[in-house]
Amino acid sequence: RKEVEQDPGPFNVPEGATVAFNCTYSNSASQSFFWYRQDCRKEPKLLMSVYSSGNEDGRFTAQLNRASQYISLLIRDSKLSDSATYLCVVNDGGATNKLIFGTGTLLAVQP
Amino acid sequence: DGGITQSPKYLFRKEGQNVTLSCEQNLNHDAMYWYRQDPGQGLRLIYYSQIVNDFQKGDIAEGYSVSREKKESFPLTVTSAQKNPTAFYLCASTKVGGRDTQYFGPGTRLTVL
Numbered sequence: 001r002k003e004v005e006q007d008p009g010p011f012n013v014p015e016g017a018t019v020a021f022n023c024t025y026s027n028s029a030s031q032s033f034f035w036y037r038q039d040c041r042k043e044p045k046l047l048m049s050v051y052s053s054g055n056e057d058g059r060f061t062a063q064l065n066r067a068s069q070y071i072s073l074l075i076r077d078s079k080l081s082d083s084a085t086y087l088c089v090v091n092d093g094g095a096t097n098k099l100i101f102g103t104g105t106l107l108a109v110q111p
Numbered sequence: 112d113g114g115i116t117q118s119p120k121y122l123f124r125k126e127g128q129n130v131t132l133s134c135e136q137n138l139n140h141d142a143m144y145w146y147r148q149d150p151g152q153g154l155r156l157i158y159y160s161q162i163v164n165d166f167q168k169g170d171i172a173e174g175y176s177v178s179r180e181k182k183e184s185f186p187l188t189v190t191s192a193q194k195n196p197t198a199f200y201l202c203a204s205t206k207v208g209g210r211d212t213q214y215f216g217p218g219t220r221l222t223v224l
Contacts, residue, residue: 004153008151032212034212041199041220042217042218043201043215043216043217043218044154044201044215045215046212046213046214049212087153087154096159096161096167098156098159098169099213100153101146101153101154102153103151103152103153104153
């Protein structure tokens with residue numbers, strides 16, 4: 001089983017749609033959770049951290065379910081500029097706090 | 112501007128040659144990391160360093176070497192022992208004791224001819 005699993009997509013959605021990404025992780029000791037965005041041939045950039053209480057940043061909402069070891073990202077009113085790969089990232093829960101990256105989910109927003 | 116810089120952006124290497132990728136940060140971050148990204152795969156950790164003059168192997172360290180002589184710099188050498196070096200190499204840094212958020216440089220795309 002992969003340490004961090006994501007649906008690879010691609011998700012093809014029209015502008016204005018709501019799209020949800022799911023992610024599961026295997027290490028119950030993980031303490032930090034993130035969503036990164038990666039544009040084609042660019043570096044990953046932090047989109048948002050994910051907290052147990054859930055958090056929202058404009059059109060983006062992230063949720064964490066520790067019992068199920070599940071993380072989600074919801075994008076509302078999607079824009080063409082949201083087209084990118086979304087990476088689910090968790091730390092390994094060890095002393096060095098290494099990050100484990102999912103393979104990413106590709107989103108293509110269509111006009 | 113504070114940030115992480117990597118150079119060169121593109122690098123071509125002949126088989127059997129060693130090459131060194133540069134990574135510099137002026138964020139005053141303690142920890143630095145090197146990752147490799149291949150198509151369809153997640154980022155894989157090559158080496159990391161949490162303090163000057165100390166570094167540890169990641170998941171795929173074979174064929175690579177690093178040094179951490181200064182807090183700001185963490186160069187990666189891809190040696191001729193690395194069997195499949197063609198990849199996108201990403202350097203990242205973070206503040207130790209923070210929420211582990213890692214910030215990435217723009218990457219170096221290495222191609223072996």
